[in-house]
Amino acid sequence: MADPLQETGNGRALVAVSALEKRFGAVVAVGGVSLEIRAGEVLGLVGENGAGKSTMVGLISGSIAPDGGRIRVDGQEYAALDPHTAGSLGIAAIRQEPVLVRTLSVAENLVLGREPRRLGIVSWREVRQRAARLLAEIDAQVPIGVAVEALSPADRQLVEVARNLGAGARVLFFDEPTAALGPAETERLFELIRRLAASGAAVVYVSHRLEEIFEICQRVVVMRDGLVVADRPVGELNEETLVAAMAGRELVAQERAEARERHESSVEPVLSLRGVGQGRRLVGIDLDIRPGEVHGLAGIVGSGRTRLSSILAGLFSADEGEMTLNGRRYAPSSPAEAIRAGVLLVPEDRLSAGLFADLSQATNIVFSRYDKASRRGFVSRALEARSAGALLERLDVRPRNPQAHGRTLSGGNQQKVVLGRALFAEPKVLILDEPTRGVDVGAKAYIHRLVRELVSEGVAVVLASSDLRELTALSDRITVMARGRVTASFPAPFDSERIMAAATGATARSS
Amino acid sequence: MVATTVDVKEVTLRERALRWAAPRTATLALTGVLLVLATVTATRSDVFLTFDNLRNILLQISVLAIVSSAMTLLMVSGGIDLSVGSMMSVVAVVAATMMGSGVPLGISILAGIALAIVIGGCNGALAAWCPSHPFVVTLGVMILLQGIAIQITSGVPISNIDGRLLSVATGRLAGLPYPVWIAGFVMLCCGLVLRYTVFGRRLYALGGNEQAARLAGLRVKRTKILLYAVSGFLVSIAAFLLTARIASAQPLMGSGYELQAIAAVAVGGTPLAGGRGTIVGTLLGVLLLGVISNSLNLLGVSGAYQYVLQGGVIVIAVMSQRTR
Numbered sequence: 001m002a003d004p005l006q007e008t009g010n011g012r013a014l015v016a017v018s019a020l021e022k023r024f025g026a027v028v029a030v031g032g033v034s035l036e037i038r039a040g041e042v043l044g045l046v047g048e049n050g051a052g053k054s055t056m057v058g059l060i061s062g063s064i065a066p067d068g069g070r071i072r073v074d075g076q077e078y079a080a081l082d083p084h085t086a087g088s089l090g091i092a093a094i095r096q097e098p099v100l101v102r103t104l105s106v107a108e109n110l111v112l113g114r115e116p117r118r119l120g121i122v123s124w125r126e127v128r129q130r131a132a133r134l135l136a137e138i139d140a141q142v143p144i145g146v147a148v149e150a151l152s153p154a155d156r157q158l159v160e161v162a163r164n165l166g167a168g169a170r171v172l173f174f175d176e177p178t179a180a181l182g183p184a185e186t187e188r189l190f191e192l193i194r195r196l197a198a199s200g201a202a203v204v205y206v207s208h209r210l211e212e213i214f215e216i217c218q219r220v221v222v223m224r225d226g227l228v229v230a231d232r233p234v235g236e237l238n239e240e241t242l243v244a245a246m247a248g249r250e251l252v253a254q255e256r257a258e259a260r261e262r263h264e265s266s267v268e269p270v271l272s273l274r275g276v277g278q279g280r281r282l283v284g285i286d287l288d289i290r291p292g293e294v295h296g297l298a299g300i301v302g303s304g305r306t307r308l309s310s311i312l313a314g315l316f317s318a319d320e321g322e323m324t325l326n327g328r329r330y331a332p333s334s335p336a337e338a339i340r341a342g343v344l345l346v347p348e349d350r351l352s353a354g355l356f357a358d359l360s361q362a363t364n365i366v367f368s369r370y371d372k373a374s375r376r377g378f379v380s381r382a383l384e385a386r387s388a389g390a391l392l393e394r395l396d397v398r399p400r401n402p403q404a405h406g407r408t409l410s411g412g413n414q415q416k417v418v419l420g421r422a423l424f425a426e427p428k429v430l431i432l433d434e435p436t437r438g439v440d441v442g443a444k445a446y447i448h449r450l451v452r453e454l455v456s457e458g459v460a461v462v463l464a465s466s467d468l469r470e471l472t473a474l475s476d477r478i479t480v481m482a483r484g485r486v487t488a489s490f491p492a493p494f495d496s497e498r499i500m501a502a503a504t505g506a507t508a509r510s511s
Numbered sequence: 512m513v514a515t516t517v518d519v520k521e522v523t524l525r526e527r528a529l530r531w532a533a534p535r536t537a538t539l540a541l542t543g544v545l546l547v548l549a550t551v552t553a554t555r556s557d558v559f560l561t562f563d564n565l566r567n568i569l570l571q572i573s574v575l576a577i578v579s580s581a582m583t584l585l586m587v588s589g590g591i592d593l594s595v596g597s598m599m600s601v602v603a604v605v606a607a608t609m610m611g612s613g614v615p616l617g618i619s620i621l622a623g624i625a626l627a628i629v630i631g632g633c634n635g636a637l638a639a640w641c642p643s644h645p646f647v648v649t650l651g652v653m654i655l656l657q658g659i660a661i662q663i664t665s666g667v668p669i670s671n672i673d674g675r676l677l678s679v680a681t682g683r684l685a686g687l688p689y690p691v692w693i694a695g696f697v698m699l700c701c702g703l704v705l706r707y708t709v710f711g712r713r714l715y716a717l718g719g720n721e722q723a724a725r726l727a728g729l730r731v732k733r734t735k736i737l738l739y740a741v742s743g744f745l746v747s748i749a750a751f752l753l754t755a756r757i758a759s760a761q762p763l764m765g766s767g768y769e770l771q772a773i774a775a776v777a778v779g780g781t782p783l784a785g786g787r788g789t790i791v792g793t794l795l796g797v798l799l800l801g802v803i804s805n806s807l808n809l810l811g812v813s814g815a816y817q818y819v820l821q822g823g824v825i826v827i828a829v830m831s832q833r834t835r
Contacts, residue, residue, distance in 0.1 A: 355720065358786045378707050
């Protein structure tokens with residue numbers, strides 16, 4: 001990779017903050033941070049959940065007002081920025097959950113607030129042309145005419161990126177941008193980021209995926225407990241030192257799975273699929289899921305991975321093929337039926353499809369199985385808290401308050417609560433769709449450990465993930481999907497390149 | 512993680528008070544508005560604070576209180592039923608017609624209740640399968656039922672109501688009229704259902720995040736049908752109380768109750784989107800509406816201004832909740 005600093009001859013600070021502070025009540029989110037964001041540089045911003053990364057992004061991009069400190073943009077000092085000012089200064093944050101108008105089309109979102117007009121009337125032809133051009137610039141293949149709500153999270157993110165570029169952003173914050181992207185889309189995004197930096201823009205890249213930091217950043221700022229604990233060129237760091245700086249402690253080593261063969265030869269599948277299909281989305285899926293194994297589902301966005309998970313969980317019905325669960329025909333017509341049969345899904349879109357934001361931790365946990373947490377239809381907070389207590393303890397949900405509402409929890413703890421609801425229902429088959437998307441390294445290691453624990457207790461785990469490292473680290477077997485079909489199935493140990501090839505369309509079949 | 516943990520024991524009294532008050536801002540604000548209104552009226556009118564007048568207010572709001580309780584359940588779940596007013600009219604005129612043609616009182620009332628439950632269940636089914644918000648589909652049902660009520664009565668009030676039913680409106684227990692007790696009981700039950708039953712939790716979940724509720728195993732359609740049927744049942748109670756109070760069954764007797772109930776529930780802090788809200792809030796909302804019209808009467812404000820002021824207070828009360 002070329003060094004953009006030299007290409008542009010430009011390491012000038014576009015944004016410099018000094019002694020920036022933000023408190024939320026008694027909690028210090030950012031406690032006096034100074035850093036520079038330089039033109040032509042990709043700056044990695046890393047840290048565990050709650051370290052203050054997202055707050056920093058909010059402070060600089062204007063969505064959060066600081067309690068102290070200064071923000072200097074192009075030599076001009078500000079005590080605080082609002083989103084509009086930040087936007088006009090060219091500062092834009094690409095969010096984890098893109099801020100788009102769900103009911104408007106992609107094209108409309110791309111030009112929102114800047115609609116091209118002729119004689120005061122919106123020129124739709126120009127809107128479409130401009131939208132297509134913006135998307136083409138980032139090499140995104142997103143239909144411009146459909147409503148944003150019909151897009152996958154990955155495509156929404158691409159639209160968000162395109163929209164901000166269209167608005168003339170030159171200081172861009174990417175907050176976990178690859179969480180929902182497949183390998184090819186990720187590579188395209190990286191190329192785009194490199195191009196942006198080379199053209200003199202400043203990019204701040206927030207990610208939990210350390211290998212990405214090493215791949216595209218020139219400098220890394222590590223935050224912990226609201227403070228910058230390291231600010232160094234990427235060349236002076238390696239993965240261990242970075243993790244140690246983030247966590248302030250040794251990361252628990254991944255526990256790798258024991259032998260796998262014993263299973264496939266001796267254990268009968270708990271869930272079997274034969275020729276399962278649904279329209280053109282899914283075609284002829286054969287799958288055997290065994291108790292005590294992690295069955296990875298690989299595939300890029302649009303491969304049918306999520307659709308398959310949904311069918312297993314009773315959200316949709318398959319229109320061909322057979323499913324059997326413990327030897328009996330399994331054709332759930334609703335999630336309620338699937339849950340009674342012991343098949344639980346923890347969805348990808350956990351916050352919008354999982355959490356009850358205005359209900360307590362305890363209610364969230366017991367919701368799927370009120371028969372275990374009520375007396376003749378009556379519940380009380382105490383009874384719920386008692387029923388959920390052991391699980392909240394096991395998952396280490398903070399704060400330790402079963403009555404705390406879902407809304408008040410941090411992202412990682414919300415994930416745990418949604419996961420906890422599935423565990424409370426005593427799953428035989430647990431389907432995890434992108435279980436570590438957007439969580440910090442600590443929580444990720446914890447979820448991985450939990451998955452291995454569940455497996456050792458005899459649960460069958462179906463792990464759908466676009467994070468190939470996660471899949472290969474956890475799975476006993478990986479089934480690869482592309483365009484609604486199974487293209488390959490591999491036993492551990494895995495060869496990432498062959499999985500990638502199968503996921504991106506090469507038809508090598510193996511078992 | 513470390514930075515977000517707060518030691519509970521070190522929290523000062525003031526912070527505890529704030530923490531207690533934060534989720535209750537709507538309730539507290541509404542209580543404040545009520546107190547101000549009552550104080551102002553009390554200083555201008557000797558009658559306001561008399562027991563007779565307060566009892567009168569309670570009697571006047573009892574029907575609305577029942578309809579609003581039903582509406583609270585619906586709105587907490589993210590639903591709504593605009594047809595409750597017309598449903599009251601239909602239930603009352605059907606039962607009154609039956610009584611008029613010699614059917615015994617008890618059977619007529621039971622038939623009315625059963626009819627309301629069926630209509631409610633149908634509304635629930637429509638809400639469950641209708642792709643748009645139940646607001647629209649129940650608006651259709653509201654107009655439809657209104658037509659039926661007028662057709663049944665040919666537009667003429669039915670006034671030969673059984674005396675035993677009428678005595679419900681006039682009888683008293685411990686100084687308070689029966690309708691007040693009944694409304695209080697209904698509110699208490701709805702409050703308990705929302706707070707202490709699985710069904711209640713499901714309504715909050717449904718209103719808060721329908722997709723998540725479905726995925727978590729809630730039978731969404733079944734729950735909606737049951738909910739609207741329960742609402743229909745409560746509405747039928749309101750219909751008979753109103754019949755007893757006005758001593759007749761009229762084809763337009765219930766119209767307007769749906770909007771007043773929605774206003775009371777919204778003023779009480781339940782958002783149209785659902786997922787939140789309490790019966791206590793609704794009670795305050797209903798009281799506010801009752802106290803406003805009583806105050807304005809006592810202060811001799813003309814009818815037209817009463818509407819203006821009542822509407823204004825609703826707007827202010829709802830806007831003041833947006834600070835959260």
